[in-house]
Amino acid sequence: MDIYKICPRQLWRAADESGVFEGAPVDLSDGFIHFSTREQVAETAARHFAGQDDLVLVAVDAGALGAALRWEPSRGGASFPHLYGPLPLAAVRRVEALPLGEDGRHAFPDLSE
Numbered sequence: 001m002d003i004y005k006i007c008p009r010q011l012w013r014a015a016d017e018s019g020v021f022e023g024a025p026v027d028l029s030d031g032f033i034h035f036s037t038r039e040q041v042a043e044t045a046a047r048h049f050a051g052q053d054d055l056v057l058v059a060v061d062a063g064a065l066g067a068a069l070r071w072e073p074s075r076g077g078a079s080f081p082h083l084y085g086p087l088p089l090a091a092v093r094r095v096e097a098l099p100l101g102e103d104g105r106h107a108f109p110d111l112s113e
Contacts, residue, residue: 001037001061001062001063002038002059002060002061002062002093002111003035003036003037003059003060003062003069003081004035004036004037004038004041004044004057004058004059004060004111005021005033005034005035005036005057005058005060005087006036006041006044006045006048006049006055006056006057006058006098007021007024007055007056007058008024008052008054008055008056009054009055009056009097010054011024012056012058012095015087015089016089016095019089020086020087020088020089021033021058021086021087021089022086022087023086023087031084032070032082032083032084033082033083033086033087034080034082035060035062035080035081035082035083036080036081037080037081038111040078040080041057041108041111042106042108045098045105045106045108046105046106049106050104051100051104052100053099053100055097055098055099055106056095056096056097056098057095057096057097057098057108057109058092058094058095059092059093059094059095059096059111060087060091060092060093061091061092061093062081064088064090064091065083065087065088065091068083068084068085069081069082069083069084070082070083070084096109
């Protein structure tokens, strides 16, 4: 199963060059890397990335993350995947642009697995 990370393109480019993704500032502050499931990622984009352009959507193989991946309830009660540790780039399945559409919402690629 894939899980998803929304990330500014420049931050992901730096991770790609260094070979590891330590997390965005909010991840570093919270002590884990925030991910969303396919069903959650559009709401995550609307809630936390509204109006932001130049983002990428990173699809990650959840099974490749081992015990460092934990499913924890959000304030609303839904379980979200959280990675306690750096993201190994070998677990990344694909990285795609996440542009803003004409309606101001993010235009997601096909997320079927």
